[in-house]
Amino acid sequence: MNIKNIILITAGVALLSTACKSEYTTYKGENYIMFSAESHDIGILDSEEWFDIPVTATRKADHDRLIGVEVVAESSNAIEGYHYTLDSNTLRIAAGELTTSLRIKGNPENISLTDSLCVALRLVIDKENIWDEYGIDTKVRLHKCCPADIDIFTGYAKLTSSWIMQYMGADARLVTTRRSAEEDDVIIINDMFYDGYDISIRLDTSDRLNPMMEMQPQTIGSTGEAFGTIYGNGKLEMMTPPGYNSYYSSCEKFLVLYTTMYVENVGTVGTYVNIFEWITDDEAERIINNGF
Numbered sequence: 001m002n003i004k005n006i007i008l009i010t011a012g013v014a015l016l017s018t019a020c021k022s023e024y025t026t027y028k029g030e031n032y033i034m035f036s037a038e039s040h041d042i043g044i045l046d047s048e049e050w051f052d053i054p055v056t057a058t059r060k061a062d063h064d065r066l067i068g069v070e071v072v073a074e075s076s077n078a079i080e081g082y083h084y085t086l087d088s089n090t091l092r093i094a095a096g097e098l099t100t101s102l103r104i105k106g107n108p109e110n111i112s113l114t115d116s117l118c119v120a121l122r123l124v125i126d127k128e129n130i131w132d133e134y135g136i137d138t139k140v141r142l143h144k145c146c147p148a149d150i151d152i153f154t155g156y157a158k159l160t161s162s163w164i165m166q167y168m169g170a171d172a173r174l175v176t177t178r179r180s181a182e183e184d185d186v187i188i189i190n191d192m193f194y195d196g197y198d199i200s201i202r203l204d205t206s207d208r209l210n211p212m213m214e215m216q217p218q219t220i221g222s223t224g225e226a227f228g229t230i231y232g233n234g235k236l237e238m239m240t241p242p243g244y245n246s247y248y249s250s251c252e253k254f255l256v257l258y259t260t261m262y263v264e265n266v267g268t269v270g271t272y273v274n275i276f277e278w279i280t281d282d283e284a285e286r287i288i289n290n291g292f
Contacts (some may be wrong), residue, residue, distance in 0.1 A: 044106035052101035075120035098209030147217035148205035156284035194221035
């Protein structure tokens with residue numbers, strides 16, 4: 001855990017404990033003020049959402065404490081008023097409290113998906129309140145995000161796959177996808193590689209900065225169709241390989257799925273990358289008529 005997060009959680013409460021006793025020692029050191037972390041990543045969906053950047057003190061005070069915040073221009077490439085807005089450059093830690101927050105919001109209309117934007121911030125406080133070991137700076141990185149609308153991932157998609165290239169004699173395949181009728185966060189890929197074998201994928205929408213997905217082991221086809229002969233039980237299976245993160249982009253309408261192909265009680269065929277790109281009906285019709 002980040003040492004500053006530990007300070008935020010434990011400042012003014014218990015710093016030492018033992019397995020034998022429930023005894024606590026209250027922090028009685030200097031009164032330092034700092035950002036709770038050295039950096040923050042925020043995923044911006046719209047221009048109305050505010051994000052809190054926590055600031056903490058190591059000791060409580062019997063009076064309100066005012067803290068200034070400045071933007072360090074030489075370490076920032078995001079433009080205030082264009083890429084982002086600060087709610088205020090003055091913060092207040094109320095009497096008897098240890099924390100406050102700086103509020104910031106972004107303007108997604110002025111941020112592109114490929115931008116790497118950073119706001120460097122610094123607290124303006126008295127020197128005696130600065131803990132040299134941790135300092136008074138933080139960086140806020142701005143990321144443009146899009147709502148995780150599962151309907152984006154329905155309809156026609158172009159599937160480019162290393163499996164298709166190696167075993168199916170083509171570079172890509174046109175597939176259709178649909179929402180699951182039973183589960184809101186699941187999409188179904190119709191006939192992903194072989195006709196009659198649909199695949200279900202679950203989208204994880206809990207973290208907009210890390211849009212991941214998961215897939216349970218499923219039958220993707222028959223060994224006869226894939227290899228021209230029967231191996232084992234004749235079923236070609238597909239699962240998510242350990243150590244690989246499959247992910248998607250709602251903004252760019254694509255999905256990257258890593259899969260390991262195997263035959264139960266026979267062995268593993270290999271691990272493959274599959275890229276789905278959702279396209280318009282007009283583009284799909286052109287592919288149907290003219291190929292890739």
